[in-house]
Amino acid sequence: MVDRRSGVPAFRQIAADLRQKISAGSFAPGDQLPSERELTETYQASRPTVRDAIKVLRAEGLVTAEHGRGVFVRPPAKIQRLARNRLSRAARAQNRGAFLGDAHAGGFTASTSVKVRFEEADERVADLLGIEVGTEVTVRDRVMRADGLVVMLAVSRLPRDLTRGTAIEEVNTGPGGAYARLEEAGHTIEDFAEIVGTRAPTPEEASLMQLPESVSLLKITRIAFGVNDTRLEINDMLLDGERFELVYTWPAD
Amino acid sequence: MVDRRSGVPAFRQIAADLRQKISAGSFAPGDQLPSERELTETYQASRPTVRDAIKVLRAEGLVTAEHGRGVFVRPPAKIQRLARNRLSRAARAQNRGAFLGDAHAGGFTASTSVKVRFEEADERVADLLGIEVGTEVTVRDRVMRADGLVVMLAVSRLPRDLTRGTAIEEVNTGPGGAYARLEEAGHTIEDFAEIVGTRAPTPEEASLMQLPESVSLLKITRIAFGVNDTRLEINDMLLDGERFELVYTWPAD
């Protein structure tokens, strides 16, 4: 039950006990936990105290609560590793864009929905692309799904001068994706940079990606460099932090 | 103060109002918020409701609560970018290990505390280091501080065969850090790989890093490769996700 004299708050003891039962397999992935009212009996605690315990487990991503249904043990996320060589020309030559290449490697079926629009560069975009604020940019707004679930949001922006007359302004960019079209148009990609951070999802992102609000997102900004430090594209990506790992490799000098 | 008929929970309305006041500057960084008892008066809500609102702001990293003192507005996080060239031999030649090199670049004063111990490789460690389970490994357990605040936890493990008789088994590894000692001992580092993910902190990590429990951590596993795909070191690092961004660059094939 709960040791009232231990100095450890009751809700933490309850959380620890439930956590242990989950990892020991007493509650299997997908199982429903006892209802909050039942747990008040089990642990001889009030309902807010039991709820505080469940809040801890939710923040850890171990369980999800579904209003009107119950609290369920989340299946452990299948980690999908995204390696930097997903951007290789070899992969493009096999007709795949970056995400479809990942899907191929990860063994899941992928689909994307794309919207193309045009906008004027704001300060951040202008700075990253090395252009003037207000310059027209082509925006490709993509939602990636794996086995039907939304796993990634990506917004890429290119100076419109680079995309005019190419399939980059179409929903379907054709074999090899936008990078292949860029290089066909004579804009060779010399280097990539990725800036990786993490943040909590906005409520809209949480519902779109069907995530509990407590899960954190991996935020990646990729910059594609051309010759002479020109910037060809920036791509802002958001991934479910529990489902993805990123792998980077480089030679030691 | 709180619109009871809007359908929006009271604690979210209160959180939104306080958030707005913070971003508008009514409460400046470092300022103390009104006490929970005062806020119950202001918003005509019970104390648990007010506390739920504050919990939201804590989860967002906007405020911190200090027991017995009050709730304070957190200074906005200064993003520190860690670039892959932090591991260059050039930086080591300037007498700095990776973290102190970062500190130098970031303009903050850094300190570390180190504990060295020895243990037998568990399954994960053995797999990553390419050794047998149970092989003795040297463990360097480090806590990094910047301007006094804990910003990073790092645990690196090396096969003990590589470290015997070197300063890697000492608390102070000497100029250039453990990587410099490895190379002096003839173990040239050929490549690095980093696996980047994110997760919630355990309660212990949260208190050690003085973070709200709901903030997410960047989790990095670095592998240092020697010749012929041998593994020289694995380094498990945890960083405050709000304060750090990682930068990786590579040529486009």
Next chain:
DNA sequence: TAGTGGTCTAGACCACAGC
């Protein structure tokens, strides 16, 4: 000592899911 946040209780009513 007074004021602060941390924890906890024993209820209440609501919204949602499923039979």
Next chain:
DNA sequence: CTGTGGTCTAGACCACTAT
């Protein structure tokens, strides 16, 4: 309809900080 989680109340006592 019943059972679930979501929200909320009006208190209470404790632990910590500062004076």
